[in-house]
Structures are given as structure tokens and as C-alpha cells.
Amino acid sequence: MVTVNHNYLRLPGSYLFSTIGKKVRAYKELNPDKEVISLGIGDVTQPLVPAIIEALHNAVEEMAHAETFHGYAPDLGYEFLRNAIAKNDYQDRGCDIKADEIFVSDGAKSDSGNIQEIFGTDNKVAVCDPVYPVYVDTNVMAGRTGEYNTARENFDGVIYMPCSKENGFLPELPKEVPDLIYLCFPNNPTGSAITRDELQKWVDYANKNGCVIIYDAAYEAYISQDNVPHSIYECEGARTCAIELRSFSKNAGFTGVRLGFTVIPDELVRDGVSLHSLWARRHGTKFNGAPYIVQKAGEAVYSEAGKAQLKEQVGYYMRNAKLIHDELEKAGFSVSGGVNAPYIWLETPDKMTSWQFFDYLLKEANVVGTPGSGFGAHGEGFFRLTAFGTYENTRKAIDRIKSL
């Protein structure tokens, strides 16, 4: 008798962004004349920069000729890309990471969902609350949690680390020691950043207690302050306790191009087993490499031209972030984030729930954001706006919100 994976049935009906998509489509169908602006899902709007376009065209041309055609990619990703990553993202920042410790993938969403597969189902997971839903949902699917607790609005058996206005949206070291700790800095959804000294405390805690930190640094390109680390490997001892996930989606506009990578240092051993070897086995068995043309596009991100053009693109989005942050603050909203991250975290006015504010904004201002409660119980009463729109639309959306 075929059985399904019953863990799936514990999950809420649909993925957060699918729900938002449906609500927006329904509104647009009923109000075809309204111009709806989305500052909701973290999708970029600026085109790929010229250095990347050129690399893509060149790689496509290579695929047109037998002598330069590329079939299956090497398991870990092409060396040209892993070398560029190791040098630019790590060694140039003083982080001791080698190319062979880097696994190229089709994006950080896949990696952050798949990474839990190499661990036993008896590990205790800690996440921030609010949190990017993929970390929790994939652990639910794997059976690493209990049932959904409707009273607490979260899953039994998970250690939730509240990120609230009181603690500046930074989690505190958990009293009950977890096995796997998911951290994302600069943070999605709150836009908060952690200093190097504060992150060092997490690394020390993990090493002392034998935990593994799964560190999502997808938004590191948006860091503007010096004391904020771009990588967890800037902290001493991180090589023995941390896996780092990175994305090209937000620093290079690759949301529709799909490229990311995971770093697992050689020294990271748990339960007597090298985590690098386990991930290599998974990567080699359940994945078949990112497209050659996409890996060439990734290489161009690290070219001199690419770096200069992308610095400008990130600057464009950060101008939006500053606009949203400053204008809404001036208008009397309680806002945070937006300084080292492309996300602005907003307290809903008049004690509205997050979804009430979502409906209100959609209806009254035709602006789409993301309800904070969709990221966890402690996101209730908050709302996420993203800086990834065009400047014109962002300006217009903020003016509409202010005029409410």
C-alpha cells in the first residue's frame, strides 16, 4: 500500500508567496484599471548588467560549436567559478576558504532547503522568529519537527528564537542547546544586521556545544557598515562549526538566472563524519550541476567590469531602501532595516494584524508588501517592504502609503 510522506500534511496549505500571488491576482482581476505596485516578494527589477550579458552571449556561442560545447558540468561546479568565488568572496576578505570547499548550485533556496538532508532526523533545529519559511518547511517535510501548534502558531519541537523590537531584531543565544542553528544575516525578513563581535558569540557557542550553524549570507552585498561581517568565516573558529549559503540573486540580479553556492569547510566533522563528504554525495546524486552558460555569467560577476556595474546596481536598490526607510519614518511609522539589507521592516499602524495591513495596503494604496506573520508568530504586527522595485515605482508606492 503506497503511503505518502505524512510530514507534508503538517504544513500550512501553501507557500507564503503563492498565497500572496493569488490574492494579488484576484484583486487585479476585479480591478483591472488599478496600477498595483509590488514591494512584496524579493524579486529584482533591474536588467542584468552589460558584463554579464556579454558573458552569457559568449557562453551561448561556445555551446554552438563542437570544439567549445560543454556537456555535464563537474560535480562541484566549474573550477573557473569556484576559484573566482574563493578569491573574491573569501581570500580577499581574509577568510581561509579554498575552491574545493565550495559547491556551486542552482540557488540558495535549493541549498537552504536541501542542506538538512545530510543530517539525522533527530537533530533539534533552532530558527529565528520571524524567519524565511524554507528553513522550517523543509525540516517539517523531513520529519524533524512535531505537529503545527495552532495556539502558538508554530511547530512543536523547533526552538524559535524571537526577534523583536526589544532585542533589536537580533536573536539571543538559546537556553536549550539546539543541534542545527539557522542564521540569516543581513536578515530576511527584518533587514537587521549582526556585528562581527556579536556573530563571534554564536560561533563560540556553536563550537562549545557542538552545534552546526547554517549561515545564510544571501544579502551580504547590501552591507554598508564596516563592523558587519560579509561571511561567517570572518569569525574565528567558524571553520569547525559553520556552513555558509550564498546567492547570486540579489547581488547580481540572478533571480531568474539561478545560481548560488554552499561552503563546507574540510574540518567540519560531526558524528565522526565529514559534512563536506556527505554534501558531495548528495550534490553528486540528486543534482547535475548549474548550466555552463549560467556559471560563465557567475564568473563575470567577479570581473572588473562586472564588479563596477554591480556596485552601481546594488547602490540603485539601496537608494530605494533609504527612501522607503526615511520617508516612512518621517511619516510616523516605526521602521528598521534598510541600512545593510534591501528589506525594510515596518510596524503595522493602529495595531492592525499583518494580513489586515496587507489587505488595507493592497486595497487603499494598491501596494503589495509581505505580511510579517507569514514569516512566523513574532512577525505578527509587522510588514516587510523590499527595495527591489524601480525607483519610480518605489517613490510612487511610498507617496501612496504616506497619503493614506
Next chain:
Amino acid sequence: MVTVNHNYLRLPGSYLFSTIGKKVRAYKELNPDKEVISLGIGDVTQPLVPAIIEALHNAVEEMAHAETFHGYAPDLGYEFLRNAIAKNDYQDRGCDIKADEIFVSDGAKSDSGNIQEIFGTDNKVAVCDPVYPVYVDTNVMAGRTGEYNTARENFDGVIYMPCSKENGFLPELPKEVPDLIYLCFPNNPTGSAITRDELQKWVDYANKNGCVIIYDAAYEAYISQDNVPHSIYECEGARTCAIELRSFSKNAGFTGVRLGFTVIPDELVRDGVSLHSLWARRHGTKFNGAPYIVQKAGEAVYSEAGKAQLKEQVGYYMRNAKLIHDELEKAGFSVSGGVNAPYIWLETPDKMTSWQFFDYLLKEANVVGTPGSGFGAHGEGFFRLTAFGTYENTRKAIDRIKSL
């Protein structure tokens, strides 16, 4: 205390093709003057056809401009591609499959590895022996098998269906009823094909016993005989028992481009749950879509120009298949496959083991093939050659083998 996924430790040390790669690299390092020809891993050698190259360039250009830029793709894949698939691969062949039943992915290897995640770990799995290693390995990783049995050279708790010379390399209906049945036709590695009438028996068996067939049709483009089905949905009743996996790797040379899809009909319900809804939840949570430019390339596969050019490309490889098959048969080898598939399945001479023949061919003829025993215990004494080389190299490799 962090535990790793101990199921991984049951697996043989490395993925088959990684082992072959290492052996070949070692031989080349010791013998830099030898020209080694690979008819081993099923990687293609012909460049992408002009219609696909044009589509790629156009899509890259779209990504260069804000008005035509594409970010995150829809969960199931772009409609333009799903419509083209539904029409060309299914409706035009009389198969009742809708675009909404198609999930676009980054390739059939990922899908064939991931599909088991939506099922409970208590399901009994049946596979052919020999078999594509991913089906078994991913079920081992998920804990759906017992330990590796060194005497039998396979995993406890799996139903292996021998494919031998005696049964024409076609499995027989298993006496112990499995839950999940993996079938791949045209077959990798044996190159055997199943007739529509024979496949109908499997569909009837699955419907009668409540099994789910996971049908891998990655090689359907190589079918040359009329009574061989291109899709399991050509059989009556398949919509209530079968999931179909498809790839663009072999029909369009996308091994380095990465595109595939999975079909799950709406009616496919087990354990009271729609499998379509479960896969949609997985796809939406652990994957973020195939690249836009790659999906546009996939669309071009179905254009008039694309179809004509790819027919020629498949014909090129099938000329290789015929050459390998006919010449080795003339030379006294016992061979099968190669008529509806790009694989030729060869009995090793002089009762050599598969790996002995591998080492012998590598050393004496500088030709790389794949040891049959790497695909399972019943592959012992057999050897796989692929038709994906260039015609010149294939010719040369066969001449070398014949002259031994």
C-alpha cells in the same frame, strides 16, 4: 549532539561515474601521449542546434532590458514551455495530459532523485537490475531500504527485478507486490525497449495492486519502432498509476543546459492525497524554477526549425549506435540495444568481470565504457557503450576494440 543522516553511510563510497572519472584521469596522467576515447558516461558531444542557439541569444537579450527582464519563474515553469510540452509530447500523440500537470525542472536526474521525497519511508521500492544508480541511491539516502548486502551486492528491502539475456533485458512482473516501481524505457543501461502491449501489463498491474510507477522516458527521442510507446500515458489507465519523468538532455543535447520535467496527472491519488499537490509543495519549497533563458531554449525544441534540426542530431547519434551494434556483432560480441536507444549493451568476452573489461579496454584500446556491474549485480559480465560520441571517435573506438 548533531547526528548525520546515517542512511548515507550505507551507500558505496562514490557515485559510479565519479569512480570512472578518477580511473580515467589516473590513466591519462600516467599516459599523457595516449588518446583516450570515451563511450562511457552518457554525455552528448554535438553542439546545440541553431534554433536553440538563436532562442538563447534572444532570451539573453531580453534579460538585458528592464521591460523584458525576467526574475523568479512561476512555480511550475513558464506556461509557454508547459503548453509546448503538453501539445507536442502528449496531446499530438493522443495522450490526455494538460499543461498544468507538467512541472518544469532543472533535469531528470534531479527529478528522479527527488520524487521519492513525497512518499512515506515505509514504501517498498522495486527497480530493474541493472538500473540507473540514482533511483536506488536516493531511496537509500531517504532510509527506504535496509543495509547493503555484500553477498548479494545489493540493498536489503528492495525488490530487484533481474533483466538478463534470458528475458531479453525486460523485467517480469514482481511476485512480491511493491509500492513504488521505477521503470526506464528505452532503458538505461541496457538499451532495451518495451512494446506498448507489454507496458500496458505494467499499468494494469499497478492499477490492480495500487502501486505507483515512476516512468523515466528520458530516451524516448531514440525510439525507431512503431510499437514502442514514447510515453506511459499511451497506455490505458496510466493517469491513475504513473508519474512520468522527461529530460531535454538527450533529445536536444541539454546535458550542460539543464532542463527536464515531471508529469503528475490530477487523478493520481494515494493514501487519500493528491500526488500532484505534494509535488507542487515540494517544487515550490525546495526549488526556485529553471532559468528563463533555459526555458526559452526548451520552447525552441518544439519549433518547426528546432524539431527538424534535432531529428537530424538524434539521427547522427543513432548512426553511431548502429555502427557500434553491427560492427561488434560482426566481430563476434553478444550485443543488444541500440535500436530504440542510444545505449549498446555488450556481454564481456572470456567471462571477464565488467571492471576487468573496463580496465582491459582502457589499457589496450584506450576506450572508456561503463561497467555493467556498476548498475547492479545482474549487470555483472556486461558493459555499456554509448552512441553520444562523434562519429569519427566512435568509428575509431570500434576499430580499436575489433583489433584486440
